[in-house]
Amino acid sequence: MHLKDHLILWNHAHIKIMDIRRTTLNAGDNAPPYRLPSSAFLYAARGGARVMLDKHSYQFNHAHVLHGGKGTLVELFLEEDELEFEYVLILYRAILALPAGKELVALMEQNNPFHCQYGFEPTSATSLYQKTESMLSNWDSGGLLEQLQVKTLFYQWVYELAWQLHVQGIKLMKPDLLNLAIRYMEENYHEPLSIEQLAEAIGSSPRTLSRLFRAQLQCSPSRYLTEIRMKQARTLLLKTDATLEQIALGTGYSDAYSFGKMFKKHFGISPVRFKNNASAPHIWPDMTLGQARNDIVSPLFLRYIDNDNHDQYRTKGESHMYRNTKPSLLLMLMLCFSILLGACSPAPANNTASPSPSASATAVADSGNTDQNTPAEAQTRTVSTIKGDIEVPLHPQRIVVLYLLGDVLALGIKPVGVSDVSEGAAFENELKDVQKLGTWFEASPEAVLDLNPDLIIVPSEETYQALHQIAPTVLIPYEKMTAEERVAMIGEVVGKKDEAQSLFDDFHKKVEESKQKLQAAGILDKTVSIMEGGKDRSMAVVNSRQFGRGSQVVYEYLGMKAPELIQQKIDVSTGAEAESISFEVLAKYSGDYIFRSSYNGMADLTSDPLWNSIPAVKNGHLLPIDFGLSYYNDIYSLNAQLDYIVNSLLATVK
Numbered sequence: 001m002h003l004k005d006h007l008i009l010w011n012h013a014h015i016k017i018m019d020i021r022r023t024t025l026n027a028g029d030n031a032p033p034y035r036l037p038s039s040a041f042l043y044a045a046r047g048g049a050r051v052m053l054d055k056h057s058y059q060f061n062h063a064h065v066l067h068g069g070k071g072t073l074v075e076l077f078l079e080e081d082e083l084e085f086e087y088v089l090i091l092y093r094a095i096l097a098l099p100a101g102k103e104l105v106a107l108m109e110q111n112n113p114f115h116c117q118y119g120f121e122p123t124s125a126t127s128l129y130q131k132t133e134s135m136l137s138n139w140d141s142g143g144l145l146e147q148l149q150v151k152t153l154f155y156q157w158v159y160e161l162a163w164q165l166h167v168q169g170i171k172l173m174k175p176d177l178l179n180l181a182i183r184y185m186e187e188n189y190h191e192p193l194s195i196e197q198l199a200e201a202i203g204s205s206p207r208t209l210s211r212l213f214r215a216q217l218q219c220s221p222s223r224y225l226t227e228i229r230m231k232q233a234r235t236l237l238l239k240t241d242a243t244l245e246q247i248a249l250g251t252g253y254s255d256a257y258s259f260g261k262m263f264k265k266h267f268g269i270s271p272v273r274f275k276n277n278a279s280a281p282h283i284w285p286d287m288t289l290g291q292a293r294n295d296i297v298s299p300l301f302l303r304y305i306d307n308d309n310h311d312q313y314r315t316k317g318e319s320h321m322y323r324n325t326k327p328s329l330l331l332m333l334m335l336c337f338s339i340l341l342g343a344c345s346p347a348p349a350n351n352t353a354s355p356s357p358s359a360s361a362t363a364v365a366d367s368g369n370t371d372q373n374t375p376a377e378a379q380t381r382t383v384s385t386i387k388g389d390i391e392v393p394l395h396p397q398r399i400v401v402l403y404l405l406g407d408v409l410a411l412g413i414k415p416v417g418v419s420d421v422s423e424g425a426a427f428e429n430e431l432k433d434v435q436k437l438g439t440w441f442e443a444s445p446e447a448v449l450d451l452n453p454d455l456i457i458v459p460s461e462e463t464y465q466a467l468h469q470i471a472p473t474v475l476i477p478y479e480k481m482t483a484e485e486r487v488a489m490i491g492e493v494v495g496k497k498d499e500a501q502s503l504f505d506d507f508h509k510k511v512e513e514s515k516q517k518l519q520a521a522g523i524l525d526k527t528v529s530i531m532e533g534g535k536d537r538s539m540a541v542v543n544s545r546q547f548g549r550g551s552q553v554v555y556e557y558l559g560m561k562a563p564e565l566i567q568q569k570i571d572v573s574t575g576a577e578a579e580s581i582s583f584e585v586l587a588k589y590s591g592d593y594i595f596r597s598s599y600n601g602m603a604d605l606t607s608d609p610l611w612n613s614i615p616a617v618k619n620g621h622l623l624p625i626d627f628g629l630s631y632y633n634d635i636y637s638l639n640a641q642l643d644y645i646v647n648s649l650l651a652t653v654k
Contacts, residue, residue: 006113007162009096012104013114017150018091020139025049025085031076038093039114041161042066042074043132047085050077053117054180060087063125065161069115071180071202088132092154104574105480115177115204122164131157177204178212181221189228190252195221195388207386220382220389225252230266233259237275244271383493385474387464392472396455396494400448400467403440403459404476405431406636407487410503411496417451419443424628426640445470457490479575483552487635503635510639511557514646518558521653527591528560529616530625534603537610538582541566541589544573549597549630553641563591583610590614592621593649599627623648 048061052075053068094114135153138146180202195206229251236247248259263271379394400417401408419440437443456473464475491500518524530542543566545556594616605611
């Protein structure tokens with residue numbers, strides 16, 4: 001990691017001190033391994049020891065400094081000739097201060113300095129020692145004023161370290177997140193553990209972990225955890241007399257039913273039948289986890305769902321449990337025959353490979369959850385999302401969408417249910433006969449359930465948590481994505497990847513044509529302000545590209561500039577920002593053209609002298625833009641906004 005990136009992220013981070021403690025080890029003391037609950041600095045105050053950070057060894061003597069990220073395993077070994085060793089542990093948490101642009105988010109994901117591992121001996125130890133002692137004394141005092149002083153001293157402490165890192169050219173070692181995750185799974189497989197909890201435990205994100213597992217192990221974190229649990233469950237079934245309930249609780253499942261369902265998905269046979277067949281070792285040969293990753297059961301049988309939405313909700317009148325229909329005798333014979341073939345055939349040469357997506361898509365359905373009329377080919381595929389890998393329909397027919405309505409419509413899909421549509425939205429007529437489910441952040445789960453969707457697309461963690469048990473649910477973190485990234489992801493989810501690419505190819509072509517028209521009319525180089533409000537004799541002046549009200553079209557795609565006072569803020573803005581400006585100074589923030597957001601009940605300024613004294617207003621360059629039309633930033637709305645904005649500007653010179 002480059003020190004420059006390190007400093008950029010430190011400057012943009014919000015820091016919270018979690019704890020500061022002094023620890024003393026005496027000869028003969030046994031220091032148990034300790035997993036860091038947050039990012040941490042270790043400062044050697046006296047004596048010497050050998051320290052292992054995730055199996056990396058450091059000599060830790062007086063005034064030395066070590067750093068480790070959340071989840072790092074710390075092991076201390078007192079040197080033989082040392083009678084006493086004293087060190088200070090500074091635990092802190094760092095998150096990006098909001099709003100944070102996609103560049104910072106990407107930098108944080110790729111080069112997180114708060115997770116890096118490094119150690120060195122400062123060339124000047126006095127300053128660090130004094131600040132460390134001062135932090136300890138203020139922290140122990142416990143007062144609010146003292147806590148503020150601790151944070152101030154901590155930043156000075158970090159500055160001193162950064163300077164030392166620069167002078168000495170110390171290289172920061174990125175943590176092995178994959179190894180951390182695997183070790184954490186192996187230690188905690190018996191606990192209920194989601195990918196979100198795993199990511200939180202090691203200071204990563206679900207999306208990053210999913211990518212790492214896919215790239216290096218060709219499987220998802222959920223699948224790897226299941227394999228650990230299934231291997232342990234298999235051992236417990238074969239070598240103990242534990243009940244299914246005990247085994248379920250001991251392997252991280254809430255009850256015997258959930259455990260049995262997952263066991264059958266994984267091995268193609270129920271736990272009871274497995275135990276009863278234990279006397280036939282040729283059917284169940286011993287396997288290592290590495291082999292199990294590929295050949296726990298024949299790929300034709302491995303119909304594993306990484307994000308199993310538990311017992312899917314059904315329409316009214318149905319039980320929300322899976323139907324327990326009996327398989328036909330022929331199907332049962334085929335299953336048994338396939339199991340025997342899978343167990344007796346030699347393992348593939350590549351023991352780390354996983355069944356390909358195409359193999360998963362054609363896997364035979366779990367016989368316990370399939371009736372006689374169900375086709376053997378599963379019409380699903382797996383997509384990677386911020387919530388991990390999720391199995392979605394190959395061709396979804398009943399999609400519920402919240403907020404991201406225009407993106408789905410532009411891909412040629414009409415949802416069966418949507419969040420409320422803002423009056424005047426570009427797609428208002430397209431969705432007039434589609435059921436509305438409430439505001440996008442408070443959509444009714446009951447109303448969604450009644451629609452019996454086969455896919456749900458949501459824009460926030462809150463909506464995901466409210467709806468994800470109803471049907472496969474994909475969270476699109478739209479605030480952290482460009483419009484292109486968002487539409488591409490939705491296209492991938494609904495099976496229209498090529499169409500998604502074409503949408504933006506056509507849009508960018510249209511943008512270039514629009515810029516040429518504006519350039520020919522002498523407008524492209526003019527300044528533009530975007531405003532909203534006026535009732536309290538002040539205006540909200542948009543100073544970012546992500547605020548809506550046409551800001552993305554004007555400032556990002558058309559590349560037009562705002563007055564200098566606003567442009568300076570737009571250039572550094574990373575979120576949706578606007579600033580309230582009084583009428584007395586509003587002229588300084590007014591461009592050659594003003595787009596004013598219009599809506600029912602807006603202030604009537606036709607007789608306001610200050611407003612009418614603004615040059616753009618006097619020159620007839622005040623252009624209304626409908627609030628509903630400019631509220632959304634989906635590709636459907638962006639196209640409509642581009643047409644409206646360009647035509648409105650061109651109309652001023654006709």
